[in-house]
Amino acid sequence: MVEQRYFEQVDPGDEFEEQWTAETPQVAAYVEMNMGGAGAASGRFTSQEGAESVGMRKPIVPGVMSMCLLTRLVTDWMGPQGKLRTIDVDFRRPVEHGDQLRALGLITDTEEQDGAGIVKLDVYLENDRGERPLQGVAIVELPRQ
């Protein structure tokens, strides 16, 4: 359930998370929806054979899809009146099909800018091998109470 979050409610050090398993049907649906014209180039995202043909041990999740899941973490947390201003993500290693992931957010700073409540967050995906395939920073504007 997505609830509205207000600037006055958040403090540096606050954390939140969502769980996500990168299932093949979901990845295939994303690739079909957004990369329909990518042809053979998208094989590494959808099949074992396609992954092995480019030297990967398992099919992987498109980087932008993983970024969309980190974005969802933030937009779910901030609620309908929040505004995502920027999200800046580094791709450090592949997200593989079947990975069980935690999407995590950590508030690192809060400040008022021209009356707006600005919150800075570290965001990352952590897999079940203890690795962080995606790591980044998001800037959000939250409404005031």
Next chain:
Amino acid sequence: MTTEQPVFEYDRDIIGKQFELGSQEITRERIRRFCEVLGETNPLFTDDEAAASGPYGAVIAPPGLVYSLQLGQGPDAKVVFGQATFHAGERAELHDVVRPGDVVTARQQIKDVFAKTGRSGTMVFVVRRTEFTNQHGTLVAAVEQSMVHREVNRG
């Protein structure tokens, strides 16, 4: 200590040239399908009734829908270096909302091509900036994407 400049080739004339990638109408159905696939539950993106009393008076597209758009082939820097290419990073700026029925146009340029040498060897980065505008010419989002070319260890 002298630093040897890594040798790589690319098309220097392409830097900064704008290419129009194409346009797409963001229908209500497109938003619904994106939310279904990504598991979005924020009523601002999924619930017409709830969103009607929200900050925009209607459902809007989730930010990820915009930066997932692939509207055509962008410019090619023709980098000659290494055997592998990876997606290194992506930075999205969200400037305005996208509503059902908006027509989004993407324009892309290559901002920079540069090499870095670290512990794992030399890597060549290509930075592309894509700007998304709506049918009124308003910038709704911009994305900077870094791709890295590198040599593969064959040890």
